[in-house]
Amino acid sequence: MTNDDGYFGHDVAATYDDPESDAFRPDVIETTVDVLEGLATDGSALELGVGTGRIALPLARRGVRVHGVDLSRAMVERMRAKPGGDEIGVTIGDFATTRVDRRFSLVYLVFNTINNLTTQADQVACFRNAAEHLSPGGCFVIEVGVPELRKLPPGQTAVPFQVGENGVAYDVYDVATQAMSSNYVTVVDGRARFRSIPFRYVWPSELDLMAQLAGLRLRDRWGDWGREPFTGDSGKHVSVWEKQAG
Structure with missing residues (x-):
């Protein structure tokens, strides 16, 4: 593992795509992509922490123009080796601050990746970065577990x-x-x-405050990608914040 790859070097990237993991089940991926495709209203999306393309590749196959940001070149190399992987534009860098020179109708951060930012300041910066990349009316989506x-x-x-x-x-x-x-x-x-x-866990209410600081408002919160209600017993949430038009 190199320092540039952070904690996701070649050794981790080589085994990251685990077919035994629920996250890689075809039905889970399909349901996730269904939601994201519907939110990419102009057909463009930015994935923060694109990794090996678990979500970016099937979303791109739906016709969405996906661009990714990731710190780990090793993870991106794994995506590049997959069919269609060389068609996903990627900017290498820290997704809390790295900028792409265009705007998108959807920015998303899935599979607990917000927790990879290990300070509150970095998590706040990520919300601001996402908001800067959104077109008016666009949405920022996070999937993250509820601390156990x-x-x-x-x-x-x-x-x-x-x-x-x-x-x-x-x-x-x-x-x-x-x-x-x-x-x-x-x-x-x-x-x-x-x-x-290392990670930093974060509560839904804290994420909502980060969103407010970035000029976003909560539009939806579900217990999973199937849009189940979020309750006190939910193990995770999928939250959608919207950038106000005008």
């Missing part, structure tokens, strides 16, 4: 989310700072390998 703090008994900081014969994975939370990390212990040929990626 209710699973923490007093004194505990870790929540496991994957346990198997070949390893374990768990999140660690600091409720005082909203810092968290996802940690992976993988066992290959009897040897364990540890990897940790």
Whole structure:
């Protein structure tokens, strides 16, 4: 992994597309793309954190002109190797501040990627950057999990989310700072390998305030891409903020 790629170097990129993950199920991708296609009213979209093209490629196949921003050249190389990957324009850089010299009817940030920005200031900057890229009436969409703090008994900081014969994975939370990390212990040929990626978790109400600071207003919030109602028991949310026309 190179410093330029952050925490998503060649080793991570090589295994990122996991067919066993729910995020890569064809029905999940199709439902996600259905929503995004409908919001790209002029047929243009900017994906922040485009990665290996999990969403950008099928959205482009629907006829949407997708441009991506990503810090990791390794992840983008994986996308380029896929059919249609060389047709997605990509700007390499930090999606909180990197600018593309045009506007879009849709900017989106999916699969918890807002949490890759590990300070509140960077998350606020991301909202402002998204708003600057939006045409009047355009939408900024974020998909992100709700912090699972209710699973923490007093004194505990870790929540496991994957346990198997070949390893374990768990999140660690600091409720005082909203810092968290996802940690992976993988066992290959009897040897364990540890990897940790830092994040900053963020609440829906905090995201709404960031949106207001960027001149956006909440239009919709669902519990998933199927537009289920968002409730206190929802494990994640898909939120849509709109840039006012005029």
